[in-house]
Amino acid sequence: MEPVISVRNLTKTYHVGEHQVNALRSISMDVHKGEFVSVIGPSGSGKSTLMHILGCLDQPTSGQYFLDGRDVSRLSDDDISLVRNEQIGFVFQGFNLLTRTSALENVELPLLYGKSNISAAERKKRAMAALDSVGLGARYDHHTNQLSGGQQQRVAIARALLNNPSILLADEPTGNLDSKTSIEVMDIFQALQRDRGITIVLITHEMDVAAYGSRIVSFKDGNILSDVSNESRRHAGGELQEFPAVVN
């Protein structure tokens, strides 16, 4: 089966003043459909750069990036925007929701862009469904500042999933959350992979967060250090039950 993500000899070089920083040094890897890949490494290891290139927010200095078999590393801005809109869902550490905007309007944001012209009623319907799937249907009209961090991250996940993307890219999604809500978010990711077969790439610097993935790729100094299947995978669903019941 053709991989969802296939990168070949990917390099990224930054110029900071007179210094040349090699963020990525000829990376090659494949991610197949339905995988939950944790990318781990210390800061400066190049994992964030990889994430930005995978998310089409940045372009590689050299090398190729095939997304669903199509080379997206040299597309025009309009085309790359469309790729982001239709094929990629982002979940960020800082949630990146629009402030002073309701959860519903945040979730339906991707539908306002892209090729499809969707009616307001249809937008709302699909956004509501997405919010329901992350358990926030009742809070659709809450503004982002009225939601807890975990809830905000779930709104972000609902937004990322709205256009049924090929991959879900999560950049330190639990970095701003406490341990219980972190587990809740990881539970959603695992459920998405398990129930809907969504391909997930998770970037983190914490090993115990990476442990929720089915495969762990570790980075160091712009190189892949190791790429192994995760034998001792954590299961968020089970861990949640061990937490004392707290009213959400």
Place this chain on the structure above:
Amino acid sequence: MQLPNSLVIATKALRRNKMQTALTMIGMMIGVATVLTMIALGTGAQNAIQDQVKAAGMNMLVVTAGNYQVKKEKPPDDAIEMSQRRNPEKGMRPHLQFVMFHPEDDPFAVHDHPVAKQRLGDSEAGLGAAATLSLDDAAMIRAVPGVQYAVEGIHENVHVGYGDTRWFTRVHGDGSSLPEVRRSWKFVHGGFYSERQERNKEQVIVLGSVVAEKLFGADNPVGRTVTLWKQPFKVEGVVTSSSWMVVPEAGDDQFDAVYIPVTTMQSLLNLSKLNDITVTTKSTGDVSRVAKTITPMLRQRHNIGANQADDFTVTTQASKSLMKGSLRPDVAQAVIGNVSGLEKVTLDQLGKTLDRSSRTMTALLGGIATVSLIVGGIGIMNIMMLSVTERTREIGIRRSVGAREHEVLMQFIYESVILSVVGGLLGIVIGVIASSAISHSVQWSTSISPMAIALSFGVSAAVGIFFGYYPAREASRVAPLKSLRFE
């Protein structure tokens, strides 16, 4: 119909920043309201000037009893006939032309008695004394084609009394259509007397606002009774100036005056003649023709022989203003006597002057309006620039979910257009209200044309696009990755 997505996005974005949106709109609103009010005041003033020129009587001519230009008397019976060769155009046979020569006109003669000029003084010119016009003359003039109104006039000085208060002023005995002739009139209370009251010689009176104020203060005098010549007169109305250019004051002839029906005045004072007849023509270009029709008609009615002078004077407003103007009287007379169709020339010049002054006015207003709108536009640009910096993260979020450069550009342009257009519409509303408030409270005339409204609207939209474009382009050029990292 589906709205463009960018418009939906822009509306939502503006709703997110209600305070900023409101403040920017207020800025734009004040700008447009100021511009519109200024245009309203300017065109109002322009219209007022034009009204004044019209009200000053571009289509008016006055027939006055007597003829002060003629200093010659009908020759007495003992006048010596002298053969004359001069004045060839006057008769068919210049060699046989006879002119009546008065012995008193002989400059070398020495007289043992006061000559006619010395005896009669100015009264031979008929100013006041030689009343020759009648109500029938007025009726005949009224029937001349092209004549709009012909209003009879007798003018005297009188004491008007109310209770113990007396006021010495002018009384005008006039026809009931006088208000139609005086176009800058406005009735504070009541109205003018009717044609029926004039016909029935009723003792009704209309007070000028100055008289009304002297006698009644701020009270409404309509229905009260004042006395003229110890006769009771019922007050029908109070008249004042409708134009801010003419302010009623004591001593003027229009508002420090009272008006009674000309018939009433004639019967009370036992008069049969008129001082003057004020004639207006339906169109301003008709003045000369009507004047030329009136002159022979009145000559015939007054039985004036071919070689006798008129016993009345037809004055058009143009020649009148020449006489009143800074020209020396003899020069003015020469001009009036020698330029045929003078009022046409003057009207032409007046029209040109008006055109020039209104063009200057328009240019001035246009200049002020442009500056205000540029200031308003820079305000919008400033806000949009600020918000581009402030909203870098928002732009990043939008880009990360698939917004294209073009869509971000359109969002920001739509935002500034919405700001300026909604602000502009509010400004139009405020401007209309403000100008009507000004014209009500300060009595300045204002005029808002649909054109001015359309222009303000169009300009505010243009300002939005023009001044919104640069910030919008800046916004669309922010790299997605950079904007997401922006804290």
